[in-house]
Amino acid sequence: MAEKITPRLENYPKWYLNVIQEAGLADNSDVRGCMVIKPNGYAIWENMQRGLDRMFKETGHVNAYFPLFIPMSYLAKEEEMAEGFAKECAVVTHYRLKAEKGQPLKVDPTAELEEPLIVRPTSETIIWKSYKSWIQSYRDLPLLINQWANVVRWEMRTRLFLRTAEFLWQEGHTAHATAAEAEAETMQMVKVYAKFAEEFMAVPVLVGPKTEGQKFPGALYTLCIEAMMQDGKALQAGTSHFLGQNFAKAFDVMFTTPDNKKEYAWATSWGVSTRLIGGLIMTHSDDQGLVVPPRLAATHVAICPLGKTEADRAPALAAAQKLAAELRALPREEFFGYEPIGVQIDNDLKTSPGYRFAKHEVRGVPIRVEVGPKDMEKEIPTCIVARRDYLYQVELEPELNHQKKNEVPLVTSAESIVRALKDMQRVLFERAKKYRDARTVTATTLEEFAALFPVKGGDKDEEETELNKLQFVYAHWDGTRETEDMVQKKYKATIRCLPFDGPMEPGTCPFTGQPSARMVLFARAY
RNA sequence: CGGGGUGUAGCUCAGCUUGGUAGAGCGCUUGCCUUGGGAGCAAGAAGUCGUCGGUUCAAUUCCGGCCACCCCGACCA
Numbered sequence: 001m002a003e004k005i006t007p008r009l010e011n012y013p014k015w016y017l018n019v020i021q022e023a024g025l026a027d028n029s030d031v032r033g034c035m036v037i038k039p040n041g042y043a044i045w046e047n048m049q050r051g052l053d054r055m056f057k058e059t060g061h062v063n064a065y066f067p068l069f070i071p072m073s074y075l076a077k078e079e080e081m082a083e084g085f086a087k088e089c090a091v092v093t094h095y096r097l098k099a100e101k102g103q104p105l106k107v108d109p110t111a112e113l114e115e116p117l118i119v120r121p122t123s124e125t126i127i128w129k130s131y132k133s134w135i136q137s138y139r140d141l142p143l144l145i146n147q148w149a150n151v152v153r154w155e156m157r158t159r160l161f162l163r164t165a166e167f168l169w170q171e172g173h174t175a176h177a178t179a180a181e182a183e184a185e186t187m188q189m190v191k192v193y194a195k196f197a198e199e200f201m202a203v204p205v206l207v208g209p210k211t212e213g214q215k216f217p218g219a220l221y222t223l224c225i226e227a228m229m230q231d232g233k234a235l236q237a238g239t240s241h242f243l244g245q246n247f248a249k250a251f252d253v254m255f256t257t258p259d260n261k262k263e264y265a266w267a268t269s270w271g272v273s274t275r276l277i278g279g280l281i282m283t284h285s286d287d288q289g290l291v292v293p294p295r296l297a298a299t300h301v302a303i304c305p306l307g308k309t310e311a312d313r314a315p316a317l318a319a320a321q322k323l324a325a326e327l328r329a330l331p332r333e334e335f336f337g338y339e340p341i342g343v344q345i346d347n348d349l350k351t352s353p354g355y356r357f358a359k360h361e362v363r364g365v366p367i368r369v370e371v372g373p374k375d376m377e378k379e380i381p382t383c384i385v386a387r388r389d390y391l392y393q394v395e396l397e398p399e400l401n402h403q404k405k406n407e408v409p410l411v412t413s414a415e416s417i418v419r420a421l422k423d424m425q426r427v428l429f430e431r432a433k434k435y436r437d438a439r440t441v442t443a444t445t446l447e448e449f450a451a452l453f454p455v456k457g458g459d460k461d462e463e464e465t466e467l468n469k470l471q472f473v474y475a476h477w478d479g480t481r482e483t484e485d486m487v488q489k490k491y492k493a494t495i496r497c498l499p500f501d502g503p504m505e506p507g508t509c510p511f512t513g514q515p516s517a518r519m520v521l522f523a524r525a526y
Numbered sequence: 527c528g529g530g531g532u533g534u535a536g537c538u539c540a541g542c543u544u545g546g547u548a549g550a551g552c553g554c555u556u557g558c559c560u561u562g563g564g565a566g567c568a569a570g571a572a573g574u575c576g577u578c579g580g581u582u583c584a585a586u587u588c589c590g591g592c593c594a595c596c597c598c599g600a601c602c603a
Contacts (some may be wrong), residue, residue: 004564032595088602156601163602216603224603236603308561354563362564372562384562405562525603 001353005362007287017160022362023290026160033158033165037274041352045168046295049148050339051200051295052170052272053343055192057260059143061172066126066148069117074125077250081124084217088154090119124218124243124269127173128251134363135175135265137256142185143175161278162526168446169273175265177255179244179340182266186242189270191225192450193238201276202293202429203227203283205237206472206521213481215270220244226496226521229282230434232470232516233403234496234523237279240270243357278422278526283432284389291366291388293428293486294421299342301417302360303328306353306372313349315376319383320345320408323369326414334418336425361388366424367417371410381410385417389424389431440472442503446510449475453491453524472523474502478509487511493522 005018020026024039037045069092075082089223096111107269120126127145152166172189176182190207197205205225209215215222219241227237248254248264257263284291296301303320307313324343335341344365346356353370360368370384386405408416443449452473477483477495488494498520509516 080538084603138539153602214603222603239603304562306562349561351561352563352565353561355566356564357562370562374562433534 002523005287005289008230013159015341016278016282019285019290020160023364025277025281026453028160031165032166033155035160035164037168040298041277044292044296046276047296047298048196048200048272048276049170052192052196053146055196056146056170056172059144059188059192063188064124064145065104065147066340067131068120070120070126072116072118074129075118077125078218080246081218085121085153089121090152090154092117092119120149121151121153122269122271123149123151123171124173124247124267125251128247128253128267131173131175131265132251132253134401135255138177138258141177141255141265142181144172144185145174146170146172158526159246159388160280161281162275163275167273167275169271171269171271172472172499174268175253176268177257177263177266180267182244182268183242184442186221186223186240186430189268190225190238190240193225193240193270193272196272197225197227197237197276198429200293200295201280202425202432203237204429204433206499206502207496208499208502208521210239210422210497211481211484211495213484214495215269216241218243218248219269224497226499226523227279227283228439228472228523229279229526230435232439232472232524233280234472234521234525235275235279235282236496236525237276238270238272239523241268243267263474281418282499284428285364288358289362291428292364292366294366294425295336297342297364297366298419299327299344299365301341301343301367301369302365303343303345303369303371304353304356304360305345305347306370310349312373313347316333316371316373317345317347318388319371319376319381320347320369323371323410323413325385327417330414330418341421346453353419354493357386362387367420369413369417370405375410382407383410383413384408385413385420387420390426392468397524407470407474436472439470440474443473443475444507444510444521449473449510449522453493453522455490455492470524472496472521474519475522476507476509476518477520478512478514480512480514483509483511487522491522494525496521496523496525 004022008015023040024038026038027036029036059218071093094107095117096108098106098108099189116199131143135143148170148446150166154165155163160165167348173187174182176185194205194207197203205227207225209222210222210224216239220243222239222241223238225237227235230496233429245266246262247267253265254262255265263485280292281290284293299358303324305313305316305320307316324345327341327343330341332340346360348356357368366388370386375382384405385408390404443452452471484495494516498518502521503519506518507516
């Protein structure tokens with residue numbers, strides 16, 4: 001059978017879409033720019049939700065839910081936000097259709113809303129409208145609320161998971177009595193995101209503030225996490241905003257201080273979305289399909305009993321069931337401390353072993369176990385444990401002495417599997433970090449910078465397929481919006497952030513010759 | 527909103543130039559065969575050819591309108 005997935009080096013964007021399709025993560029829908037998230041993709045999102053939600057709760061947050069529709073006038077109350085989102089808002093103007101026999105359905109012109117509603121692109125406005133009535137005293141603060149929701153941003157160009165017109169996310173919205181407290185919250189939450197990205201997704205990230213030009217509309221500043229994809233492009237994976245008193249002022253949210261004075265509340269907001277799934281795919285997956293770090297996998301182990309007939313297979317099937325039960329019975333702390341291990345027995349008699357192996361690989365199941373008659377005949381029965389992360393990587397990292405398949409005694413296979421899962425989580429992170437660090441460079445002169453972000457003569461395909469060529473580039477910057485805009489226009493590279501642990505020495509801006517406080521991180525971005 | 531392109535089976539597409547009412551591969555169903563890396567053979571089901579109109583004895587094919595989608599640009603946290 002022909003290879004179904006376009007190799008990454010041939011065409012990276014096409015590979016990305018192939019993986020999503022073949023792994024059963026999502027479909028394009030008939031509604032332009034919107035996606036259908038299929039069970040396999042949604043399972044990853046559910047695991048992301050679980051991990052994040054736990055971390056939010058551990059930092060004192062609670063969940064609530066606010067309406068999908070927002071009166072248009074609310075958005076208008078915060079000027080920067082209105083300007084920032086005006087061009088991508090879906091608007092509801094009517095509340096009724098007209099259905100007459102033999103006539104096409106149409107909007108009932110007599111059912112026009114007095115005030116149009118927008119579908120939330122983000123919920124600061126409607127949430128702060130509520131906060132106005134919830135916050136009276138300093139005793140009501142801090143207010144630490146998160147919501148899991150969908151939002152709509154009418155993007156011109158969409159890509160599955162990375163940028164869709166509707167997407168799922170969480171948005172935290174907090175109110176505090178002091179600026180310092182709100183700023184600490186902003187920092188705390190970006191660190192939560194960084195921890196989640198690195199420990200759950202096995203995606204290394206850089207943390208730091210956005211530039212003035214790239215911050216969220218309505219924010220005083222934005223902190224973000226940035227990840228490198230396999231093609232060297234950057235992906236903004238999460239943001240945490242210090243909103244100052246902008247929304248409190250827009251919605252008149254004042255509280256009484258202990259010394260009986262009135263003050264506006266201080267705000268933060270922070271969010272990550274289903275875009276993380278896109279980032280996960282483009283960090284770990286390979287030409288054979290999806291690779292999912294164990295902490296986010298719904299199914300961790302697929303056991304394939306082998307044997308031609310039901311009778312041939314019976315002993316192997318029994319062994320598979322025993323192993324599955326053993327794995328499922330493991331105490332949670334034996335795995336990652338909470339979710340139980342997901343085990344699936346693929347006992348399909350009608351498909352060949354190769355087909356089943358390939359199916360689980362393309363879908364990103366971390367561990368596959370093969371057990372068949374040959375294993376069961378042995379004095380000490382064994383099984384084959386195959387790790388998804390070793391496949392097709394062997395030639396890339398020969399020093400790690402990867403083994404595609406390991407034969408282990410059945411009696412010890414459960415521990416072998418748990419050990420492998422833990423190791424895989426670590427290996428994926430280290431591999432991604434090594435990849436990113438090897439592709440992070442410094443440019444001190446304009447010539448160096450220009451060579452790192454070549455602009456081709458129009459052939460976009462060629463440009464996008466040059467895997468390994470794009471890099472993260474540290475360079476000085478004079479701090480002005482003009483220079484930032486010029487670089488974006490000329491080199492299609494943006495300042496991703498000013499990483500907290502990046503180089504801090506002052507220097508000279510290669511673009512203007514002006515003094516620069518520190519180097520910043522440039523990259524092409526999704 | 528400008529420039530280009532495409533709408534034919536579940537999917538990817540051929541056929542149209544030169545009009546005569548439709549094909550392939552994959553997928554699906556069934557049977558045989560096959561079981562430690564995506565097998566093979568055979569049979570079968572499946573399409574108002576985007577839509578509306580025009581020309582014609584006859585339109586998937588030619589002409590026009592419309593609609594949808596894709597690519598490039600613009601735009602885009």
